[in-house]
Amino acid sequence: MYWLFNGRFFNLLGKGEETLTWEQSRNFKGEEGDRIVFFRFDSKNRLFTYLFNLTGVDIKYLSSEQDPTSRKLITITLQLIEDFKDEKEIEDYLYSFPRIVYFESFLYRHFNRKYYRLSEEEFNAIVKDE
Numbered sequence: 016m017y018w019l020f021n022g023r024f025f026n027l028l029g030k031g032e033e034t035l036t037w038e039q040s041r042n043f044k045g046e047e048g049d050r051i052v053f054f055r056f057d058s059k060n061r062l063f064t065y066l067f068n069l070t071g072v073d074i075k076y077l078s079s080e081q082d083p084t085s086r087k088l089i090t091i092t093l094q095l096i097e098d099f100k101d102e103k104e105i106e107d108y109l110y111s112f113p114r115i116v117y118f119e120s121f122l123y124r125h126f127n128r129k130y131y132r133l134s135e136e137e138f139n140a141i142v143k144d145e
Contacts, residue, residue: 017138018045018064019131022055022064029065033093037129045069045087051093052133052141063103063141067093098123103141
């Protein structure tokens with residue numbers, strides 16, 4: 016599976032191995048071997064920044080597992096595959112994302128969540144420039 020993670024919510028150093036932790040109610044369906052593309056979207060930078068391999072996922076329930084509203088503490092371990100530096104500007108890939116409707120005035124709306132699932136076509140467009 017492929018993922019797109021918002022760098023605004025995670026502190027990445029761009030080193031070989033990274034560990035990220037966050038809390039949420041919904042389930043995270045990521046598994047070892049998944050690929051994660053990080054992006055930075057703000058007024059100055061709109062870039063895809065890193066490509067990581069997901070090497071570990073740990074989910075801890077903060078209350079009861081039987082409670083569907085239970086918050087979870089999610090920790091993932093990542094291995095850096097590629098640092099895109101400043102070469103992959105988001106605007107160059109917009110038309111590869113079928114979910115993007117507002118290309119000009121409300122583009123930020125499409126990049127405000129912590130993470131998204133990517134289709135294989137979207138992933139290949141970003142990483143392989145296909």
